[in-house]
Amino acid sequence: MKSTEEWNRLTFSYSRTPLRFVAHYANGRWDEGGLTEKSEVVINESAGVLQYAQTCFEGLKAYTAKDGRIVCFRPDLNARRLADSARALEIPVFPEDKFLEAVKKVVAANREFVPPYGSEASLYLRPTLFATGPVLGVKPAAEYEFRIFCSPVGAYFQNGIHPLTLKVADSDRAAPHGTGHVKAGLNYAMSMRAGVQAHAAGFDENLYLDSATRTFVEETGGANVIFITKDGKFVTPHSTTILPSITRRSLEYVAEHLLGMSVEERPVRLSEAADFAECGLCGTAAVISPVLKINDHGKEIVFPDGETSPVLMKLRETLTGIQRGETEAPEGWIFPVE
Numbered sequence: 074m075k076s077t078e079e080w081n082r083l084t085f086s087y088s089r090t091p092l093r094f095v096a097h098y099a100n101g102r103w104d105e106g107g108l109t110e111k112s113e114v115v116i117n118e119s120a121g122v123l124q125y126a127q128t129c130f131e132g133l134k135a136y137t138a139k140d141g142r143i144v145c146f147r148p149d150l151n152a153r154r155l156a157d158s159a160r161a162l163e164i165p166v167f168p169e170d171k172f173l174e175a176v177k178k179v180v181a182a183n184r185e186f187v188p189p190y191g192s193e194a195s196l197y198l199r200p201t202l203f204a205t206g207p208v209l210g211v212k213p214a215a216e217y218e219f220r221i222f223c224s225p226v227g228a229y230f231q232n233g234i235h236p237l238t239l240k241v242a243d244s245d246r247a248a249p250h251g252t253g254h255v256k257a258g259l260n261y262a263m264s265m266r267a268g269v270q271a272h273a274a275g276f277d278e279n280l281y282l283d284s285a286t287r288t289f290v291e292e293t294g295g296a297n298v299i300f301i302t303k304d305g306k307f308v309t310p311h312s313t314t315i316l317p318s319i320t321r322r323s324l325e326y327v328a329e330h331l332l333g334m335s336v337e338e339r340p341v342r343l344s345e346a347a348d349f350a351e352c353g354l355c356g357t358a359a360v361i362s363p364v365l366k367i368n369d370h371g372k373e374i375v376f377p378d379g380e381t382s383p384v385l386m387k388l389r390e391t392l393t394g395i396q397r398g399e400t401e402a403p404e405g406w407i408f409p410v411e
């Protein structure tokens with residue numbers, strides 16, 4: 074049995090756990106699927122995932138709530154988003170109810186890797202859907218695999234929360250009418266080079282603008298953006314090429330219904346960013362990471378409350394309290410896995 078400190082010290086990286094769920098699609102239907110010890114995937118060299126990146130994924134956490142139950146946070150939204158991603162990539166949809174059953178099976182089978190209540194660590198689940206059938210001409214493959222594996226991960230902020238510095242990216246992550254709203258591996262492949270360059274230049278992340286006009290704030294490579302106005306309003310960019318973050322949608326609800334804040338989802342110009350009091354990134358891994366600065370080609374936007382981000386921290390505390398079962402959750406948000 075690991076101590077809380079040992080759990081928290083785990084990094085956000087892959088470690089092999091004993092069992093994963095795998096199902097296959099062939100001849101027009103998904104099989105029942107089941108648990109397997111095999112962490113290696115053997116596929117044809119001409120598989121659709123290898124040649125034309127026909128793949129999408131999800132990310133969610135299992136953890137121990139205050140009452141001792143092992144739970145996930147809104148996995149039904151992951152199931153639906155994966156189905157939406159599949160449709161956008163001409164991949165056969167994996168049924169949403171079967172997705173939830175598979176989540177339960179994987180967590181139960183790897184129960185000993187779920188950190189205890191009180192640790193900031195969690196068991197991270199990675200559902201993946203990919204084309205295994207061979208293709209040479211460009212078309213959807215005829216065979217697919219659905220897989221959920223899991224890996225214990227530590228506290229996202231190992232040394233406490235430190236505010237981030239973003240760089241306005243020179244490249245785009247999503248084209249208008251493209252796949253920006255889809256959780257597709259290909260979006261990440263496109264962001265690798267810009268990410269490596271941003272890190273080498275001392276920045277934490279790239280901030281992408283809308284690719285059509287390069288005037289509106291979109292998101293980073295893997296997290297949505299939230300702003301807090303000087304009079305305490307919650308503002309988040311609206312765009313059809315932003316990935317619909319479950320964390321961001323949950324925070325909007327928390328802000329409006331539990332904290333009585335006004336919430337605006339609207340296009341946000343980069344030129345108005347300097348008027349906000351706080352800025353943060355949100356996603357499953359970190360919940361909210363405060364941003365101190367955005368560097369726009371040498372011109373710095375510094376958020377006056379970025380160092381402490383009191384409003385964002387209040388939102389973060391409220392949402393993590395709900396997730397851990399310390400605060401009453403809105404109906405259906407907490408999903409017991411056993």
Ligand SMILES: *Cc1c(COP(=O)(O)O)cnc(C)c1O
Pocket residue numbers: 132256292293294295296297316317318319320321355356357358
């Ligand atoms: C997964 C992802 C997010 C965060 O979504 P959550 O559901 O909150 O984890 C944000 N942006 C992109 C591009 C993503 O792929």
